[in-house]
Amino acid sequence: MEVTDLKTRHILYAAIFVVGVVVFAATTGPAQLSVLQVFQAVGVHLPFVGKDFHVSSLDEALVWQLVMPRICLGLLVGAMLASAGAAYQGVFLNPLADPYLLGVASGAGLGATIVLIFLPTALSWSFNPLPLAAFLGAIVSVLLTFALGKAAGNVRNASSLLLAGIAIAAFFTAVQTFLQQRSSVGQIQDVYSWILGSLATAGWSDVTLILPYVVLTVLILVSMRRLLDVLAVGDIEAQSFGVKASTVRNIIIAAATLGTAAAVSVSGLIGFVGIIVPHMIRLIAGPSYKRILPLSILYGGGFLVLADYLARTVLYPEEVPLGVITAFLGAPFFLVVLRTSKRLV
């Protein structure tokens, strides 16, 4: 009997990819520091190792304060978006589902817009309320989606939830546009640049802010990976296997939404990762979520670090919006994988 579980070698390949990308992104960035300098700058912050390293404060700040948090945030956000995308695709049995499906994007966008327009001084507070507002907006819009989905039909039926998500997203986007119309030019630009998504201003505080959410979500999603396969046979059959499909769906959606909202709150909306990465893994490693989900976490993180590396180096010293890179990189690569793969999507 063929073992279709995740094998050690899968994890090994993915880990090599992730580590390779991280080392590459950290050492070959535009800072033009030598590999040794980078390792020393990181080493200074590690216990026991760093005692004998001598790094200039500028190099140390470059590596430790700018590059490393950006890489770490890229890993977290990429892992989150890719695994949430895979989870949504499994729950809604729809290959085009992405992490922003149930109104996370529009809710977070509205939350951020409200802060940017009504609390223009908020960014100068010692506590930045923007991530919190985006997070709350995302959660509220998904809760509304659930409420509407339940009112419109059976929440056990995934399609009524999808339609509710579309309605809520349209409504929230309308409110956001209305507010933007009534605001000044500078604020509109702020909102749009936030929505575009970026890791450019990432700091350790962003990393520690979303780390607990990402870890929790990823753990829940990994533990649900088999049940995502079960959902494909429908609710009644799932029940005969001892799986309450509606409960499983709700847990997965709640976890994926929570994690996505956390990621969105610090990085804005980064498209493509949640669709492209799970599909590439599906095409390479097979259709079972037993493999797709854990591998999405690793490859998603690596992919976003790579994309962000390009975002900050391609036109250095200019930045390119990250969403542009993910689409530029993702779409053609996806087409290549699609063409060379025998399996159907």
Next chain:
Amino acid sequence: MKKEFHPAASVAEYLSKCVKATLCVLPLLLLLTVNSASASVKSAPLQRGHATAQDFAVAGLEAQIAHRGLVKTHNSGKKSFPVTITSGGYREVIPSRPTRILCLSASSTQMLYAIGALPQVVGVDKYSIYPKSAPRTSFTGYETSAEDYLPLHPDLVILAFNENSMVAQLNALHIPVLVMPAASNIHSAYIQLLQLGAATGHVKQAKKEVVKLNSSLTHIALRVANRAKGLTYFIELSPSPLYTATSDTFIGSVFSLFKMKDIADAAGHGSNYPQLNSSYLLKSNPDMVVLADTVCCGQSPALFAKRPGYSVLRAVRTHNVYGVNDSAASEWGPHTLVEFANYLSGVLLRKYKSMRPHVFSVRHKAASHGGESGFSTTKRNN
């Protein structure tokens, strides 16, 4: 700060450099203002005196305006009207002296005030905060329909941009409209002043204003002289994403008065307002940072210093980070211009009280990477 500069080598050298600097700054300024004027301008003698040089600058501008056809009067200039103004890619005929001007650009409002055309203005947009006496309305300049402006019965509308096809809408209503887009340097602000003078029947006042403005700026520049020459600066327009302006912008041209160097110039891949990489900011380590995002984004020098990694920046360590009103970067009116140039010169004079002896040396290459004494390494291997 004291440690930063080497002590003056000798008084004699110091004085000689002062004189050199004063001599140098005059032609530089003239080149700045008439940089693309005709050849005859460049060969003009400079020793005729200050006022004459300024007049000459205006003459150069006028020659350029005539050459490019930016202002055309009919009847070979005997009458001021009708006049054809070409600006912002639109050519507009103003049939007679306007008496009901609607101005929807804060910078143009400042210019109209400066040339004495304010009495002809019946309305300005809500962002035109200077002068206080301007007849402010609730218009934003982003109105979607020209009908909104009709109750004021304007006979000339001045816009900064053609949003919602407003030019076509106003043309359809037979209301003359001028588009005065953001000036990319002081020179083009002068041209806009002269154009507005021609459009409103204040040609002489406009010329006078250009002369006055140029003289003020020259004065400010002379006061600072070469104190800040070669110092690098960074202008922040928004913190996230990190937008900045190159020296090829209006705010950048103010820094150019003091011969400072914009670190973003290397970044301009076609854009004068590039989004910059934070690592690059750290690497290039500017001497001075100006935050022109204090209003939009609530930034301050303290917040700037708190951002990840920025505490090591030379500008932060030497307290050379300054928060200014956003309008310094977004407006190009004479009032904003002089105010910002004054502010900047004040900062530079305060910061660099004495002429630095090494200003003519290629200080920057040597000092740009951790060379200064203030820049200790965390653990230097001695």
Next chain:
Amino acid sequence: MKLFLSENPETESDISGGKEHNPLVKIDGLSAAVNGELLLKDVSFEIEKGDLVGLVGKNGVGKTTLIQAFIEGAHRRIYGGKIEIAGKRFPAKNIKESAKLVAYVPQRPNIPKQMLVADYVMLGRTAYQGYLAQSSALDLRITGEVTEQLNLTDFAAHTMGELSGGELQRVVIARALAQKTPFLILDEPTTSLDIYYQLTVLSLLKQLCLLQGVTVLCSLHDINLAAKYCDQLVILGQKSLLACGRPSSVITKENIQRAFSVDADLHFVNGELVVMPQLTGDGSYATDVALEEL
């Protein structure tokens, strides 16, 4: 209509006939309704371990409702009576425990076309697997055994979308077997299969009962196939139990008439019972008369 009133002694008495009385499944007074409409009324019967039990009756008499009483999600339609499997009350307190008692093969299973056959069979092991654990050696051994048993080993690495109808039916049964439950229920497993696959599936079920002691309840359309393969038949009529017992004792002219409204002759061909619908004088079947009466 008088026929319906006639006594039918087989209903309860036949079970204790041959074997030792140790039923694996006990169904006692089962009643079901949905939205106030009665679906099943007071159905009681027992199934011996290792029996292949056929459930027959006209469309709409409650066969599917009875089958679905063994699936926890649909169980809420049941308002009366109780089910006991291997001495345990069904549904169990825990949905996972229920899944270890009954495996279910629906009439039209949802086939995830991209899923690998091996993954699909592994779904049967869900109730035995922890959240973070990989498939255990036992899981692999069991799924390996059932795939081999159902002659599916060659297909293990194929996707479900690549299989034919008959192969799919076997894969679905393999999945149910991987659940390793004492009791297996199948809803119309032979519908939409040609006669060859109908025979294959029923032989397979028979083998499972004989060789592995699995107990099977399946609803069937074809009363002759049911009579040939099943150890016991449950005949439903008018939402209630009509007859229950060995095929030879419950297939009677009266029961056929009552269950299917068809007059039939019973023949023995090579020692096996064959039900032949009666032709009326003008060459049409009895049901045609019933249609005219409507």
